[in-house]
Amino acid sequence: MRITILKNLFANFLQVRRMTRHFSRRVMLDSVVRTGVGREAPDALSRNLAAAALDDRDALLARLGSHIDGLTERQAETIRARVGLNEVGHEKPMPWWRHLWHCYRNPFNLLLTLLTAISWWTDDLEAVAVIGTMVALSTVLRFWQEARSSRAADALKALVGNTATVVRRAPAADAAPQAEAYFGVRLAVAPPRGVEVPVRMLVPGDVVRLAAGDMVPADCRVLAAKDLFVAQAAMTGESLPVEKFAVQSDATVRNPLELDDILFMGTNVVSGSAAAVVLGTGDRTYFGALAGRVQAVDRGPTAFQAGVNRVSWLLIRFMLVMAPLVLLINGYTKGDWGEALLFALSVAVGLTPEMLPMIATSTLAKGAVALSRRKVVVKRLDAIQNLGAMDVLCTDKTGTLTEDRIVLERHADAWGETSDRVLELAWLNSRHQTGLRNLLDEAVLARAGSGGPPGLAASYAKVDEIPFDFERRRMSVVVAGADGRHLLITKGAVEEVLRVCDRVLRDGEEAPLTPGLLARVRAVASALNDEGLRVVAVAYREPEPARGAYGVADERGLVLAGTIAFLDPPKASTPAALAALAAHGVAVKVLTGDNERVAAKVCRDVGLAPRGVLLGGDVEDMDDTALAGAVASHDVFARLTPAHKERIVRLLKAGGHVVGFLGDGINDAPALRAADVGISVDTAVDIAREAADVILLEKSLMVLEAGVIEGRRTFANMLKYIKMTASSNFGNVFSVLVASAFIPFLPMLPIHLLVQNLLYDVSQAAIPFDRVDEEQVRRPQRWQPGEIGRFMLFFGPVSSVFDILTFAMMWFVFGADTPARQTLFQSGWFVVGLLTQTLVVHMIRTAKVPFVRSRAAWPLMAMTGAIMATGLFLPMGPLAQGLRLQALPPLYFALLPLILLGYMGLTQWMKGFYVRRWGWQ
Structure with missing residues (x-):
């Protein structure tokens, strides 16, 4: 169903693209x-x-x-x-075989492949089947999902020549x-x-x-x-x-x-x-x-890739320490080094979260589908987590904070007071010039309305035009009124228009343009410039006698009517989007090549109070140390080149930030590749779309904010798997070490460990569909191997406490204290171990009280319930003999709930202490 929705979304989008391909190429x-x-x-x-x-x-x-x-x-x-x-x-896109190798190549898969080879060499075919299945599933699923996402992204950027x-x-x-x-x-x-x-x-x-x-x-x-x-x-x-x-x-x-x-x-x-x-x-x-x-530009590892690598090697180092200990203790105490080796290999597999690549890919794939509904196309699945971990967003101004269109902001007299007469004159000039109008003219016409000020269009007819040229930086039209009198109207750069003016209009009266008034006019224009407005002067005169042709020489002795000021207005949704990003811990920095006055004005208008504006020239003059400090203390960067943008992004990353960059031009591509998550839009230039990890179907910060939240949900679900697997596996190995030192037989056979591990992994297959507590998406989240290691050491021994209680129960209550009765002992611990491991899914998935204050999504509830039922069925059903298990006595099932309730109670108490001391990511 989700795949169908995604395909339909792309199909509808591409249909619109085909209908508007000429426009798209222009925009691109x-x-x-x-x-x-x-x-x-x-x-x-x-x-x-x-x-x-x-x-x-x-x-x-x-x-x-x-x-x-x-x-x-x-x-x-x-x-x-x-x-x-x-x-x-x-x-160039990777060939399929290289992409497949890329999906396979991660520390866990390589380690599991080594364990598979060793298992094959020792004729442990059950282990070969279980481990090989996990590696194949994780690799193929990742390959398929990334290939599908890549095809969708390619369809978005396909343009007809x-x-x-x-x-x-x-x-x-x-x-x-x-x-x-x-x-x-x-x-x-x-x-x-x-x-x-x-x-x-x-x-x-x-x-x-x-x-x-x-x-x-x-x-x-x-x-x-x-x-x-x-x-x-x-x-x-x-x-x-x-x-x-x-x-x-x-x-x-x-x-x-x-x-x-x-x-x-x-x-x-x-x-x-x-x-x-x-x-x-x-x-x-x-x-x-x-x-x-x-x-x-070398993209380098992203925050996601670096984080997964650190966590992977943390768990691998732990396994490389614990598995040899199990081998030595069992080999020494039991005397059977061959069986001890098989058992140690099984422990190594149990310690290795082999489902991490598969769980991560499934979670990211689900996030990609959810984001597609929010007009966000994910090209590279890893980028979803980076989107959630992002704490700094670097963005251009035009089209993101603003509407990417010119509007007439003000029409004022020479003293800065609103003047309808200035708007009338500007409208007549824009309406009657020949050829296609530029953006300034379109803005003037839009402000006055299609018919212009009331009655104005019918009152005047065009007589002649003096075109714009680079030397004069102004243009004029001559119109005739209903009384036959001609009116020459000029608009252009302020200084160029002032050069041909000798009078100024105020309150309907013309006055000489004295040096004092000239200074005042310039001060008003400068004040508008300081507000980030593009200022154009408007002047006029009534030439005498009227004639049919006019030239540049007639642009003299003009009366300055006032100025019109233009602005690329901020989007109405921008303040709310910036506030939402700030509330979720994402700082926004504006990187633009535009004028610093315009950039600062727009930022103030959208509620992004700049702590200072840094210019590209300043960036050029600073070394990395000085610039790193300036980047931290400034929010707006203007007059930047592509190299400046890329350098700023790299310094932010070096400062410990997870950086997102939103851009749509080829100049943005170096920074897009340097960022942890590059974000572009479907109308962007090809190079920018190739450099980006995420493509927005709508250039809006509101769309991006929704993507950030979805990225955090995705990461939170991945983190659940890491935490529950690491802590549960550590507890199991700790219990194995204790049992191996004091029990004259293996506490659990290799096949038991493998089956238990497989069932436990299956119970977590629904984690990608789980709910996430609201508290977990409020702040940026990232990989913290140290925190995961602490979590593992803190919660792992909790299950070992109840494992040891189970050992004592099986030994003293049920008399499973000799090698002849080891199957009963192993069956009893198999059930307790599997049920506590499965319950830990619900205990660790939230900092709240599970089942009461935070309930898992129904797929996870159903999956864990089915696995727990399977764990109870295996020693009691027809498969018991093949798995070398046996039926458990009724008293066992009477005591079992007490062990499980005690485990849940102690874990919840420990969670409360942990949250108060270290928090809960």
Whole structure:
């Protein structure tokens, strides 16, 4: 049933993905490198791009072996054969046989395999069957579940190949190309249209055409552009698009991110159109450069893997001490070293929690199914426990704390007071500009409504437009009112607009813009900037006389109306999610490439009061010791590169934290791999999804908080098994040592130990479905081998007390005191040992009173009840002779409840003392 639900969930999701695949590809590449990729690219690549930005257009095309009219098909094929496909290398999945070996390879399975070989060598076929079954089940179950989860994750990230519009020229056009004017640049189009080519087939030298909504398919140099705005927030961390041009205005710029005429793979065109020549493809792009760095990062052991290894070796060391003691004592006291060896091997198997891999995998698999219902897909099962153990979550700001959309936050006059007149002017400017609107215009139109302020749309008609350009950093429209008078409205960067203003509007009156007023206006704009708002100035004038065409020279003598300020607003659910995470012991740190003012403002708005903001430049200047202290004392980190993020995550881990990282861009991938649990979203770039351990179907901290709780439930159930098995097995071995020293025969035969151990393990098979007390999910939980060792030594001897009472009862009450009557003795201890071991499942699963204040889930109740009934049946039924057991007298069953009740009472009293002294994880 659970598998069916999971499959249906994925099927429905993939159906939506197919319906929206074009949008998904845009989103995927829009979030490719969400800060600082330029700083991560090799120096040679940066130099080549800077050189290409400054090259003369014809010289660049000649160097690329290309042409203004594009490549011929034969040229493209030749280049493709040399440089390869336009694909970024990615992590290859393990072959099935290596995955199977990975699932098998753990200390317990290797030890049990050794014990199986020894048992085979000593002809103990029963032990071979029991041990071999446990190893096979745990390995195959883990292999099957992880393979199923991997297939589901692969289905989520499967994207249909997309295309680019490429200009191809016929071979005959080499000498006399047919051309058309394209924004002042001649590009061959005979016939005048481009060819759709799969992106993976692009090669350096290809001339591509880009329009609004297109992905940038490779690193390109702009040849011609008209109002070209590109969203490259993936690289700079800024929410707003930047304008690109056909020329580089500043020859001294060497930072590729600041080049005016270079486009990067992984960005997308928001508005305008362009022609560009491909400079680099595949791994030779910025995208590919960082992807290669991601592949080179060594993931290292996670908190889960390290914890399991420590616990495993703790129990193995204990077994390596106790099993030889049993061999020596029994061999010396009984004189039969062969039988003593078999018995010691059986004790070794009994001490080894061979069901740990199987229980862990089953528990994690159940957790994966539960998380899938909460819109969380688990790629790697180990990550579930890491999710529960996480005590620090590092996350980006955009799309996690915020809505990932621009809204008009304020419209105010020059004194900062709300002004409807400023909104009217901004709306007229945004509505009447040509081409596709950018995000700022969309925000203005959304704030004023589709029809704008009442009656405004009908009152004005567009006359002309003065487009935005990089030099002026402003744009203007001219509209005519109902009375025929023209109104020029300008909006743009504050300083650039102030440069062409000589008056300011206040309370409906125009006043000269004196130096004092100018300083006040700038102070208001700076205050808005300090709040993390992007500020745009709005000005106007009524040109006289009215005419049909206007130019840049008309942007003079303007009246400053005020400013409009934009914000990427916080999600409504973020404060509650942050509060829930804090209540569950998870600290949140914001790692972003965005402006520090914006980051601090958003954090304050969502209730995450930053203890300080650390900038990427500061991170660069600190050594690891200084940065470790700064990381502990700061919650917001701004203007970061991918290397900074990765370094911060590693230092948090080195400080003893279990770190989760939530990111969706290629710039986040190094940190995703460095974290104990990497968390991404289904719309993230491929590299980020590959680096992540957990994929959210909804980018929300509320979804993540639910995953944390489920992770803690999963871990709590695994910990139950470790505690009850370790303490019970230690008690059994302690009892064996006592009995071996004073009883002239084996207190239990090897077959008894193996059957008892198998039944006990089966009783715990339902632990993955057990309930978890609310107290156990309030705080992060992690492996603590020292605590497990203390628990084992504290509770193990409790069962030994009642084992010794059973020995005395069988010896003195029932006369089982000679080798001839050893079967009765062994049968009596077999039943008591199995029942107390099974009852310990309920005693150890909770710190509360079992069956009264905390009741196990019905599958565990049913399973333990069935095993206890089996334990009573075996010596009394037809299998007794084959197992070398015998029927027990009626008096035994009268005394048995007293032993069991005494055991439960003493264990409960010891639990109370233990909780008061050390707590209960």
